[in-house]
Amino acid sequence: MSRLPIIEPAHAQAPAADLLAAVQKALGVTPNMTKVMANNPAVLKGYLEFSGALAGGRLPAAVREGIALTVAQENACDYCLSAHTHIATTLAGLSPEQAAAARRAESADAGTRAALRLAAALVRTRGDLDDTDLKAAQEAGLGDAEVAEVIANVALNVFTNYFNKAAAVDIDWPEVSHLS
Missing domain, CATH: 1.20.5 (Single alpha-helices involved in coiled-coils or other helix-helix interfaces)
Known part of the structure; x- marks a missing residue:
């Protein structure tokens, strides 16, 4: 409740x-x-x-939803996992398998994988990235604008994760639980 x-x-x-x-x-x-x-x-x-x-940024909806899934998994936010799994698979064009992979910061697409791994690193380090994390994202083709946008998407999703967990918002999506 x-x-x-x-x-x-x-x-x-x-x-x-x-x-x-x-x-x-x-x-x-x-x-x-x-x-x-x-x-x-x-x-x-x-x-x-x-x-x-x-x-309205550079990252396509599928990548933004992948970031949301990565961040929600890292933060164990079942509300956001539920919402973004539904949105990713019904609106953003991800298959259920791609959505599941995004939760693990994985993707068959190298650029998407780099964005998801950068997002996971940002959450795990609370923004204190190691130079190798940033360099890996850049070597995979993420430019400065995309890196900045990944950081912003992580911040947005950390906010919603914390909000939903702290307020214990009732899940109103098909329920998805975080992986232990």
Whole structure:
């Protein structure tokens, strides 16, 4: 059971109501995570704006979803594993096998694999990357812009992982549990 109230869109006050309506319009659903974030509209707005900005970046949706899966696995966030497994396999074009591989920071594509491994290293080191981690990503073809974007996607996903775990947000996606 969620530790913070789930704000149903029908009962939300402005500006949270407007933000939740935008989520519903964009996704066709209003996930529990956003309903819990609506306890503080600034939190929800910040999440939506950061997520929206990164959606317009260089990394394709499949890579962003792979990063989300890698980070959620590293942080043992079952809410985000559940949400991003669903999104990755229904919207971003990953097969169930590719989504499972992303959880292990693996991909058949060298560039994607480099991005996922960089994401895993960022989480494990709390951002204090070893030069070899960065060099490996660059040698695999990630330029400075892509490296910066991987870092930003990790930060976004660490935020949602911590938010969902701390608030114990009820999972409203087909449930996926972290690997031990």
